[in-house]
Amino acid sequence: SRSIRLAVVPGDGIGPEVVAEGLKVLDALGLTIEQTVYELGAAYWHKTGEVLPDATLEEIRGHDAILLGAVGDPSVPSGVLERGLLLKLRFELDHYINLRPVRLYPGVGTPLAGVRPEDIDMMVVREGTEGLYAGAGGVLRKGTPQEIATQESINTAFGVERTVRYAFELAARRPRKKLTLVHKNNVLVYAGDLWSRTVDAVAKEFTDVDVDYCHVDAATMYFVSQPARFDVIVTDNLFGDIITDLGAAVAGGIGLAASGNLNPSGAAPSMFEPVHGSAPDIAGQGKADPTATVLSVALLLDHLGLADEARRVEQAVADDIIERQGAWAARSTREAGDDIAERVAG
């Protein structure tokens, strides 16, 4: 069988713990995997003063995919690791699709009253390489009463179009075939207009997809009052960041939310990571839920064309959730990984 060259970046906090379980589940599929582990994150930065050396980035490029745990630690100034490692990987490897399923698994508790699993089943297609994440901006007269700080959102037809096209292709493959653009085009008129025009243009090629528009502020209301309104959402980098955390919360918590940072062209490896952060407060205690990482592994398998394996992993998670109902807190990170891996091995 084909061998998968996997770059593993366990990262900070609970990252290493959940990544170990993700790898365990991957192993249970019986695939041949060549792993390279990259010990990047807070400790590496403290030791070397570097976040992601160019040579390491080049090595990572030579893999089929990346599995990342979490990045960020209170001992490091906010933004250093996030921008220097996570965002740097997304930008350098051109992960222009940040794919985030928002799905309520049967048996999972949601904070929303009266919502059933079939009411929450969406895919958020977040643009990954533009917008306010471009890092453009600056500061003038810092620390004085005349200080001005700017941040610039950069949006290109190139970047928006490829994202919108990906979202339409995804929507066309789903039973409901519905696509919603989430933006704030009544205020962010230049960027919003580019997004709206692009959706209108690409829609002409996908006449069987229902298209609508929702302001981001209203979208957050619908996430809690009427989540079934959404099927596929396409949105910019920042709005996608915000609504997918909200999506994770309504779908039973960040412990289950998976994501794929995709370069669909295949020119560079895609990266898979749980949506949750490094959670330093519970790190090293075996308390973290590895399910989000395991579901990210399923996205990884799908991306590599191993759809059967992806479905096996998802099914194992779904069965595990049903069975563990109510008894969750009693199980350690490792036990949870063992349980899911056992099901996968079947």
Added chain:
Amino acid sequence: SRSIRLAVVPGDGIGPEVVAEGLKVLDALGLTIEQTVYELGAAYWHKTGEVLPDATLEEIRGHDAILLGAVGDPSVPSGVLERGLLLKLRFELDHYINLRPVRLYPGVGTPLAGVRPEDIDMMVVREGTEGLYAGAGGVLRKGTPQEIATQESINTAFGVERTVRYAFELAARRPRKKLTLVHKNNVLVYAGDLWSRTVDAVAKEFTDVDVDYCHVDAATMYFVSQPARFDVIVTDNLFGDIITDLGAAVAGGIGLAASGNLNPSGAAPSMFEPVHGSAPDIAGQGKADPTATVLSVALLLDHLGLADEARRVEQAVADDIIERQGAWAARSTREAGDDIAERVAG
């Protein structure tokens, strides 16, 4: 008794209906009010091609306060009325505080399971005159595959500091004395750093206020999973827009969410409006809930120093909610206004 010069902008959609009930409740207090009604909005734009003439703006300036219904209509391109009327008023009249209570009234249904009224009681202090709302940005090579659209967030020490100071003063007056900065300072590093440094600096003057920080994405999760975490939130214009719609949703819906666009200096009139929009789909049918407008009137009274009157209005709303429980849909906009006004009149 003192006479209040009130500028009234009913606006579009359900705006005129809910404003009529807000005025009814104001009348019931027995105050002397001199009203000037400004028929601005979609119809005025279609007729004249103008949104807010300079002369009208100057007239509006001569009032003690503004009551606004809602702005926006599908017959007008997105952004024209929002930016030309609503945002223009906020910017020209220097409404640098956008104050939005998020409070679950006893008897109101929330989409969240197991949440009690005491769990949702926060004040969001949204900056109102900067950030991505400044309108800075542009487009290059529009309509070509090389198009670039930008939006710039502009943040000044002046604007951030006065907002943060207002929020601290508010937090210091509340029982919990807790202030949370909501931002995204790991990505929006220049603006985030200005906000964080400003909060740290002003905190030194308010040693009895507990201060913490929360990324906007995580904040949306806490709004649904743990809303009691928040007391006073201070945040920028766009994040404030997003989280207050979410706040309205978790606190029982947009039909109850009030807001004040404040110029605390008193140099120009402040403006009060429901958070909801013009809802063209239900306009003219007597279906809109006027409560958000009535609660905005309470904020108006507070702003004018009429605290007793403000409490009477709030109490009337609270009592009305308890009594109408379950029978809501049976009552028209006008009947709801009558019921609340009657209680206010005592």
